[in-house]
Amino acid sequence: xxxxxxxxxxxxxxxxxILLEGLAPDGGLYLPEAYPQVDAxxxxxxxxxxxxxxYAALAFEVLSLYIDDIPADDLKxxxxxxxxxxxxxxxxxxxxxxxxxxxxxxxxxxxxxxxxKDMAMQLLGNLFEYxxxxxxxxLNILGATSxxxxxxxEYAMRGKQGVRVFMLSPHGRMSPFQQAQxxxxxxxxxxxxxxxxxxxxxxxxxxxxxxxLDFKRxxxxxxxxxxxxxxxLAQVVYYFAGYFYATTSNDQKVSFCVPSxxxxxxxxxxxxxxxxxxxxxxxxxxxxxxxxxxxxxxGTYRVRGSADTYETSxxxxxxxxxxxxxxxVFDLLGRDAARTKRLFDDELRLHGRFDLGADPLFAQAAxxxxxxxxKSTHTNRLATIRATFxxxxxxxxxxxxxxxxxxxxxxxxxxxxxxxxxALPIKFAETIREALGRDPVRPARFDGIESxxxxxxxxxxxVEAVKRYIRERCPQx
Ligand SMILES: *Cc1c(COP(=O)(O)O)cnc(C)c1O
Numbered sequence: 001x002x003x004x005x006x007x008x009x010x011x012x013x014x015x016x017x018i019l020l021e022g023l024a025p026d027g028g029l030y031l032p033e034a035y036p037q038v039d040a041x042x043x044x045x046x047x048x049x050x051x052x053x054x055y056a057a058l059a060f061e062v063l064s065l066y067i068d069d070i071p072a073d074d075l076k077x078x079x080x081x082x083x084x085x086x087x088x089x090x091x092x093x094x095x096x097x098x099x100x101x102x103x104x105x106x107x108x109x110x111x112x113x114x115x116x117k118d119m120a121m122q123l124l125g126n127l128f129e130y131x132x133x134x135x136x137x138x139l140n141i142l143g144a145t146s147x148x149x150x151x152x153x154e155y156a157m158r159g160k161q162g163v164r165v166f167m168l169s170p171h172g173r174m175s176p177f178q179q180a181q182x183x184x185x186x187x188x189x190x191x192x193x194x195x196x197x198x199x200x201x202x203x204x205x206x207x208x209x210x211x212x213l214d215f216k217r218x219x220x221x222x223x224x225x226x227x228x229x230x231x232x233l234a235q236v237v238y239y240f241a242g243y244f245y246a247t248t249s250n251d252q253k254v255s256f257c258v259p260s261x262x263x264x265x266x267x268x269x270x271x272x273x274x275x276x277x278x279x280x281x282x283x284x285x286x287x288x289x290x291x292x293x294x295x296x297x298x299g300t301y302r303v304r305g306s307a308d309t310y311e312t313s314x315x316x317x318x319x320x321x322x323x324x325x326x327x328x329v330f331d332l333l334g335r336d337a338a339r340t341k342r343l344f345d346d347e348l349r350l351h352g353r354f355d356l357g358a359d360p361l362f363a364q365a366a367x368x369x370x371x372x373x374x375k376s377t378h379t380n381r382l383a384t385i386r387a388t389f390x391x392x393x394x395x396x397x398x399x400x401x402x403x404x405x406x407x408x409x410x411x412x413x414x415x416x417x418x419x420x421x422x423a424l425p426i427k428f429a430e431t432i433r434e435a436l437g438r439d440p441v442r443p444a445r446f447d448g449i450e451s452x453x454x455x456x457x458x459x460x461x462x463v464e465a466v467k468r469y470i471r472e473r474c475p476q477x
Contacts, residue, residue, distance in 0.1 A: 001068050003030045003229065006330040007345065008337030015067045016131055019230050020139060022210055022223035027345065028337070029327050030229045035274040036065040043250045043276070050244050055093035056083040058244075059123075059237045065275075066233055070130070078130060082123045087111060094119075094238045096245045096418065099392050102411055105400070105421045106242040113181055114424040114443070115316070116265065117152035120234035125156030127230060132162040139222045140474060141165045142209055142466075144202035146261075147178040148316045148423060150192075153224045158187040166191045166470055168202035171458055173311060173318075176450050177427050183454035190455075191473060197461035198306050200320050208463045215467060219474055226264035227323050235268030236275075242418050243277055255281040255370075257407035257419045259399040260292055261317035263324040265420065270328055273370060280415065284373040285406035287314045287381075287399075292322055296365060296373035299357025301325070303348060313378050313431040314398040316423070321348075332356075332365055374406030381405070385425075385435040395440060397423040398431050 002012040007028030018030045038046075050058045059079040067075060085091050089110035097105045111118025132139055141163060143153055150167040157163045167182065171194040174182075183192050195202050206223065210216055224231065239256065246254045256279060258266040266284050273279040286293045288310045295301045304320035312318055330340045347354040356362040365371045376384070384401040388394050396404060403419040411417055425432045425440035432440040459465050 001036075001066050002033050004033055004337075005029070006031060006326050006337060007341040014069045015230075016069045019127060019131055020222045022225060022227055023207075026341070028341070029227055029324070029330075031327055031330065032066060035271060038276040040250060043278075046240060047244045047250070050241055054083075054091065055237070055241055056080045058241055059083055059234070062237045062240060063233065074130065078123070078126045082126050087122060088118075092245070094241050094245070096242065097394060099388065099394060099404070099419075102414070102416055103404070103407055104246060104416075104418050105394070105396070105404075106238065106245075106418050107421050108238060109397075109421055109423045111152075112155040113148065113151040114427055115148035115152060116235075116420065116422040117148045118155070119238060120231035121149075121152040121156040121224065123234045124153075124224060124228070124230055125160055128157070128163055129160045137220065138162045139164075139220050140470065141224050142168075142206055142221050142470070143224050144168045144199065144206045146170060146199040146316055146318055147174045147427075149224070149226065151178060151181040154182055154185055154187075154190050154192075157224075158185055158190055160189070164189045164191065164474070166193060166466075166473075168193045168195050168205060168466070170194075170199050170202055171196050173198070173315065175315070175428055175430065177429060177446075179454070179456075180449040180452060183456040184449060184452040186453075186455060191469075192456040193466065193469065194456050194458045195461050196458065198309055198311075198320075199318060200306060200309065201461040203323070205461065205463050205466055209467060209470075212467075219470055221470075225323065226262045232264055232268050232271065232324070232327075235265060236272050239269050239272035239279070240277055242420075243272075243279070246416060246418050250278060253278045253280040253416070255279065255283060255415055255417045257283040257285055257403045257410075257417050259314070259317060259403040259420065259422050260284045260286055261289075261319045261322065263292060263322040263328065265422070267324045267327050270331070270369065274331070279370060281370045281372050283406060283410055283417070284371065285403045286373065286375050287312045287317045287402050288375075288377055289318050289320070290375045291319065292325070293373040293375040295325075296371055299359070299362040300353060300355045301329075301348075302353040305352075313381055313428065313434075314376075314402050315428075316399055317402065328369075329356075332361055332369065334361070372410055374410055376402035376405040381431065382435040384408075385432065389436055395425050395432070395436070396421065397425040398428045399423050
């Protein structure tokens with residue numbers, strides 16, 4: 001299996017080469033040269049692998065199609081070590097809950113930080129440790145987070161040999177619970193930096209530092225942003241698991257509705273569908289930051305400025321551009337790398353937008369690739385949290401509520417929709433109180449977390465200051 005860049009760089013790389021990297025050298029994103037195809041016999045076999053041997057064994061089956069530079073026994077052991085009931089709360093790892101006729105929730109947020117990002121990040125932590133030890137190398141992970149990525153990364157990497165984490169987050173914009181989760185970590189190898197700006201300022205700093213190739217090489221800078229291919233790949237597994245849990249035979253179809261921000265989660269669904277998983281529709285649910293909904297409705301992809309990026313009650317979806325979206329556009333354009341490069345490099349840089357609405361290929365987003373989209377606002381979110389609690393007795397978080405709202409709105413008669421539950425309500429207590437007039441359920445292990453001592457450095461949105469901070473904390477390399 002070889003990986004290419006969406007912008008046409010001639011190099012081809014293997015999995016472990018791109019594991020520790022972010023963007024491709026030309027600024028593109030990595031994708032496999034072709035998606036491995038899963039035929040009917042394999043689907044049938046995987047259904048029983050999941051039923052008889054569990055999620056970790058299914059993960060090994062999926063991952064081994066994409067990873068051929070880790071010995072099979074080692075990869076199997078890494079999967080087994082990652083996807084345990086101890087870490088993810090249940091034997092099923094991603095159990096389904098029925099909400100109503102045609103609508104189920106897939107639980108992806110019972111890992112250490114109570115958000116779906118643990119699903120990929122816990123694996124990444126183990127893959128990084130494995131690969132760094134094999135190479136005898138060290139890595140400094142520089143990341144940007146609007147909340148869930150950061151804590152998931154830190155909980156995956158804490159105490160790991162050879163890894164330091166420098167995590168940038170928008171100062172004061174995360175929920176108190178999220179801040180407490182991240183900033184209360186006292187591990188030597190974890191560094192929290194609160195940037196005075198929005199999430200995209202943080203992401204821009206990460207990009208700027210990573211584009212300084214000398215600095216990047218000297219300080220062994222790596223990333224765990226959602227553009228990391230290994231993260232996306234780990235997420236592909238739970239589309240298969242969710243499908244098997246939701247169906248009894250492989251001639252049934254299931255749609256997934258995905259609360260979306262950077263398009264990482266739903267892009268994994270796209271990959272699963274391209275592999276041959278019988279997914280009917282991939283429904284993208286956005287909040288007020290509706291960059292993606294606008295694209296799937298009109299064909300216009302229009303990046304928002306900082307000033308037009310709203311601070312919402314589903315903050316992990318507060319994005320001005322969707323950093324994984326280029327992967328899908330590359331496929332939509334028939335894998336035309338030159339055109340992808342023109343759109344994302346030239347047009348976006350010059351005009352902040354591109355428009356595929358008039359291109360016949362755009363219609364294929366729905367017809368060939370199964371995409372649909374919808375949007376949810378604060379008012380919708382509150383109403384959905386309330387209705388779901390009162391009618392189904394299920395308390396959902398604000399992001400999941402955006403998914404449930406859009407799924408209810410777009411569901412066709414007879415359609416089976418699995419909504420991905422991306423976080424637990426306790427992470428967004430303020431909005432839960434606003435919706436339900438009561439506190440969310442708090443797992444006992446998080447009692448009193450907000451009053452723990454915090455370890456965080458507040459900093460201006462300044463690339464040089466961040467570099468200086470990293471230099472001061474790394475032994476000369
Ligand atoms: C990250 C996140 C999302 C958005 O996922 P993307 O992969 O960026 O589309 C949605 N909900 C929650 C709770 C998240 O943490």
